[in-house]
Amino acid sequence: MGRGIAKRLLHHGFEVYGYNRTPSVANDLGKEGLIPCESLEDLISELEPPRFIWMMLPSGKTTEDTVKLISGMMKKGDCLIDGSNSDYRNSVETAENLAKQGFFFVDMGVSGGIWGENEGFGLMFGAEPSAAEMILPFVKTLAPDQDKGWVHTGPPGSGHFVKMIHNAIEYGMMQAYAEGFELMRSKKEFDLDLAAISEAWTSGTVIRSWILDLVTMSLSRDQGLEDIIPRVSDSGEARWALREAMDLSVPVPVLSSSLFERFSSRDDFRYRQRLLAVIRNAFGGHHVEREESK
Amino acid sequence: MGRGIAKRLLHHGFEVYGYNRTPSVANDLGKEGLIPCESLEDLISELEPPRFIWMMLPSGKTTEDTVKLISGMMKKGDCLIDGSNSDYRNSVETAENLAKQGFFFVDMGVSGGIWGENEGFGLMFGAEPSAAEMILPFVKTLAPDQDKGWVHTGPPGSGHFVKMIHNAIEYGMMQAYAEGFELMRSKKEFDLDLAAISEAWTSGTVIRSWILDLVTMSLSRDQGLEDIIPRVSDSGEARWALREAMDLSVPVPVLSSSLFERFSSRDDFRYRQRLLAVIRNAFGGHHVEREESK
Numbered sequence: 100m101g102r103g104i105a106k107r108l109l110h111h112g113f114e115v116y117g118y119n120r121t122p123s124v125a126n127d128l129g130k131e132g133l134i135p136c137e138s139l140e141d142l143i144s145e146l147e148p149p150r151f152i153w154m155m156l157p158s159g160k161t162t163e164d165t166v167k168l169i170s171g172m173m174k175k176g177d178c179l180i181d182g183s184n185s186d187y188r189n190s191v192e193t194a195e196n197l198a199k200q201g202f203f204f205v206d207m208g209v210s211g212g213i214w215g216e217n218e219g220f221g222l223m224f225g226a227e228p229s230a231a232e233m234i235l236p237f238v239k240t241l242a243p244d245q246d247k248g249w250v251h252t253g254p255p256g257s258g259h260f261v262k263m264i265h266n267a268i269e270y271g272m273m274q275a276y277a278e279g280f281e282l283m284r285s286k287k288e289f290d291l292d293l294a295a296i297s298e299a300w301t302s303g304t305v306i307r308s309w310i311l312d313l314v315t316m317s318l319s320r321d322q323g324l325e326d327i328i329p330r331v332s333d334s335g336e337a338r339w340a341l342r343e344a345m346d347l348s349v350p351v352p353v354l355s356s357s358l359f360e361r362f363s364s365r366d367d368f369r370y371r372q373r374l375l376a377v378i379r380n381a382f383g384g385h386h387v388e389r390e391e392s393k
Numbered sequence: 394m395g396r397g398i399a400k401r402l403l404h405h406g407f408e409v410y411g412y413n414r415t416p417s418v419a420n421d422l423g424k425e426g427l428i429p430c431e432s433l434e435d436l437i438s439e440l441e442p443p444r445f446i447w448m449m450l451p452s453g454k455t456t457e458d459t460v461k462l463i464s465g466m467m468k469k470g471d472c473l474i475d476g477s478n479s480d481y482r483n484s485v486e487t488a489e490n491l492a493k494q495g496f497f498f499v500d501m502g503v504s505g506g507i508w509g510e511n512e513g514f515g516l517m518f519g520a521e522p523s524a525a526e527m528i529l530p531f532v533k534t535l536a537p538d539q540d541k542g543w544v545h546t547g548p549p550g551s552g553h554f555v556k557m558i559h560n561a562i563e564y565g566m567m568q569a570y571a572e573g574f575e576l577m578r579s580k581k582e583f584d585l586d587l588a589a590i591s592e593a594w595t596s597g598t599v600i601r602s603w604i605l606d607l608v609t610m611s612l613s614r615d616q617g618l619e620d621i622i623p624r625v626s627d628s629g630e631a632r633w634a635l636r637e638a639m640d641l642s643v644p645v646p647v648l649s650s651s652l653f654e655r656f657s658s659r660d661d662f663r664y665r666q667r668l669l670a671v672i673r674n675a676f677g678g679h680h681v682e683r684e685e686s687k
Contacts, residue, residue, distance in 0.1 A: 210598035221598030223590065225583075248596030250589050257583040261590055268573040269600050271647060275565025278645040279558045282634060285641040289519075289551040295544050296517065296555055302542030304504035304515030306563050308602030340576060347579040351572040352650035353565060360646060 100209060101155030103216030104182070104241060106131050111240045118142040139168060149176040151234065153207075158183040158335060166193055175201035178230055182207045184266065184336050187259035190225065194255030203230035204255055208262025219243030223250050223265070225258030260343075267340035267354045270333070272310055274357035280314070294318040331361040394503060395449030397510030398476070398535060400425050405534045412436040433462060443470035445528065447501075452477040452629060460487055469495035472524055476501045478560065478630050481553035484519065488549030497524035498549055502556025513537030517544050517559070519552035554637075561634035561648045564627070566604055568651035574608070588612040625655040 102124065108115050109132045117125040118136040125135035136142035143150065152169055156162045162183050169179060179202060181190060190206035197204040203226070210221035220241045224231070231251045242248040252261045283291050297315040301307050337358040344351045363369075380387045396418065402409050403426045411419040412430040419429035430436035437444065446463055450456045456477050463473060473496060475484060484500035491498040497520070504515035514535045520528070525545045536542040546555045577585045591609040595601050631652040638645045657663075674681045 210594075210600070212599065215597065219597045221594060221596060221601070223593060243597040248593055248598070250586075250593035252585060252590060253583045257585065260580060260583060261577065261585065264573045264577050265594065265598060265600055267576075268569045271569025271572070272566050272600060272602070274647045275562045275569065275651070278565070278643070278648050279562040279634075282561075282637055282641065282643050282645065283555065283558050285643050286554060286637070289547045289554060291546060291551065291555065292544075296546060299517060299542055299544035300504075300515060300559065302515060303509065303513045303537040304542070304559060305506065305603060306504070306559055306566060307515070308566070308604070309599060310602070340573075343576055343580070347576065349572070349576050349579050351576065352654060353568045353647050354572050356646035356650055357569075 100182070100212065100215060100220075101153075102128065103213065104153065104155060104209070104220065105133055106216050107219075107241055108237065109133060113237070113240065116142050116145055139165075140172065143169065143172045148174045149178065149233075150174075151178050151180065151237065153180040153182055153237075155182045155209075158185040163189065163193075166197075170197055170200065170202060173197075173200070173202050176203070178203035178205060178233055180205040180207050180224075180234065181259075182209045184208070184262060184334060185259050186335070186339055187225075187256045187263060190259045191256035194225075194227075198227075198255075203227065203233065205230055205234055206255055206258040208258050208265065210262070210265060215241075219248055221248050221265075223252050223258050223261045225252050225255045225260070227255065263336040263339050263343070266334075266336035267351075267358075269310070270337045270357035270361070271353045272308065274353070274360055276306075276310065276314055280318075293322045329364055331364045333358060333361045337361075394476070394506065394509060394514070395447075396422065397507065398447065398449060398503070398514070399427055400510050401513075401535055402531065403427060407531070407534065410436050410439055433459075434466065437463065437466045442468045443472065443527075444468075445472050445474065445531065447474040447476055447531075449476045449503075452479040457483065457487075464491055464494065464496060467491075467494070467496050470497075472497035472499060472527055474499040474501050474518075474528065475553075476503045478502070478556060478628060479553050480629070480633055481519075481550045481557060484553045485550035488519075488521075492521075492549075497521065497527065499524055499528055500549055500552040502552050502559065504556070504559060509535075513542055515542050515559075517546050517552050517555045519546050519549045519554070521549065557630040557633050557637070560628075560630035561645075561652075563604070564631045564651040564655070565647045566602065568647075568654055570600075570604065570608055574612075587616045623658055625658045627652060627655045631655075 105115050105117055105128055115133050116136055117128055117133045118139055119125045125133065129135050136145060154162060154165055156165055162181060162185055173179065179197060185206065187206065194204040205224050205226040208223040211218065222238055222242055238249050239245045252258050280293055283293055297311065297318050301311050301315055337354065341351065341355055341358060376387045379385045399409050399411055399422055410428045410430055411422055412433055413419045419427065423429050430439060448456060448459055450459055456475060456479055460473065467473065473491060479500065481500065488498040499518050499520040502517040505512065516532055516536055532543045533539045546552050574587055577587055591605065591612050595605050595609055631648065635645065635649055635652060670681050673679045
């Protein structure tokens with residue numbers, strides 16, 4: 100998404116300097132007007148303070164290490180923007196640390212994936228009011244429209260908190276569609292054309308959504324999905340949302356089921372199901388299938 | 394929705410006769426060009442065969458009784474359309490019974506609610522090919538566009554099957570949003586403006602959807618929801634979807650949780666939770682709160 104963000108800013112007349120560990124990424128964007136830098140040090144020394152530095156990195160250690168590296172080179176009044184899906188608790192802490200040094204920090208939840216460059220990104224950000232005001236010109240440019248698709252959620256940390264919830268909801272919506280389509284696929288007697296149904300659903304129905312548009316696109320290419328390995332990754336936000344549900348005592352049956360389905364999809368050994376088979380055998384003598392001895 | 398369907402057909406130049414148990418409903422639509430009838434008998438005798446009779450009634454006994462009543466007055470070649478959320482198994486049966494008498498039957502899943510009149514309805518229908526062809530002019534008019542938002546799903550019964558799945562997915566999506574917004578509301582320290590977040594999410598994000606548009610509309614009026622009684626009805630389709638999941642051995646954790654949350658919302662006595670409290674007391678001596686003796 101970093102590439103899309105840079106391109107959208109460039110196309111709207113902003114001056115953008117870029118650094119990527121893989122030099123060709125920044126160099127390629129040179130054609131679009133980006134000024135590529137060979138190192139983080141270069142990037143920061145070439146910009147005039149007050150600077151806006153937008154990180155777009157995997158959350159966790161990579162982002163945290165880079166925050167340390169960059170903040171060591173920042174000057175008072177500079178603003179660091181973390182556009183990754185960081186744990187909001189880290190963002191609260193980072194903002195506090197940077198504030199002590201006179202630096203601004205913005206935790207910027209970014210949604211829209213590869214489509215954002217053209218359609219605009221959904222942006223939700225936490226920041227002190229003065230920092231929020233400073234970055235508004237970028238935000239309004241990156242969003243789908245000047246006054247649409249962005250929200251200053253509140254104090255530092257709240258942007259990544261809201262993005263975490265956004266992503267957990269995304270898991271739940273995806274799972275709802277996935278279960279519904281599996282039910283339809285399983286109803287062999289009707290021989291349903293799932294691609295046609297999905298496409299029809301994208302207009303006029305209660306369940307139309309952008310995710311359904313993507314379902315339609317995928318199923319119209321191939322609705323059998325026979326060459327897709329049924330493993331689904333997760334990238335942390337839904338786990339944090341569940342942790343938050345524990346802290347706040349909020350029941351989230353759908354959000355938790357959606358995450359657990361992903362865990363289940365990656366679990367080939369399935370110890371729990373082996374155990375169920377064994378217990379069932381123990382009390383009822385029910386047959387247990389056994390692996391061929393190795 | 395029957396009113397919206399009639400109006401949309403009338404505005405597109407169709408001749409529509411209408412009957413409603415409450416005469417004022419049909420009479421009011423007279424201003425829009427509808428020809429109101431005083432009884433079902435009138436309605437059917439005034440139309441020239443082959444006739445298209447569209448029922449828009451609560452599913453279950455009301456619809457089934459009306460099918461019997463109308464089919465007793467139908468002539469060969471007439472077509473009866475059931476636009477309710479009927480159990481698809483009833484629709485399969487009805488289609489078979491009517492086919493024996495030379496009548497056509499279409500099970501028409503209709504989505505879009507009160508918005509359909511202007512935006513067009515999402516339509517998914519099961520029908521024999523000849524019946525499907527006969528009703529296409531109406532379908533294309535009622536849909537958001539001639540070639541959008543409608544699908545002939547397959548044989549009779551398949552339309553209501555697909556609508557049943559549509560509604561079960563709707564429950565899951567609604568529940569995903571509901572849990573996410575409750576988590577945000579519970580995070581008091583950020584004092585989040587849920588209406589502003591919801592509205593921002595409607596543009597550019599991965600979770601934008603029509604349901605989210607409705608969430609935004611509702612929260613922008615009142616995000617506290619303090620005068621809303623937290624009881625949620627269900628109208629059958631999700632139950633049938635779960636029954637289908639049993640029959641087909643398809644796990645649907647999100648669809649089932651979403652339905653069960655609705656059951657839970659209407660259960661004031663909550664026997665299971667009383668029992669949990671008692672068991673917890675029994676093994677650990679944990680405190681049990683008791684109702685004031687009556």
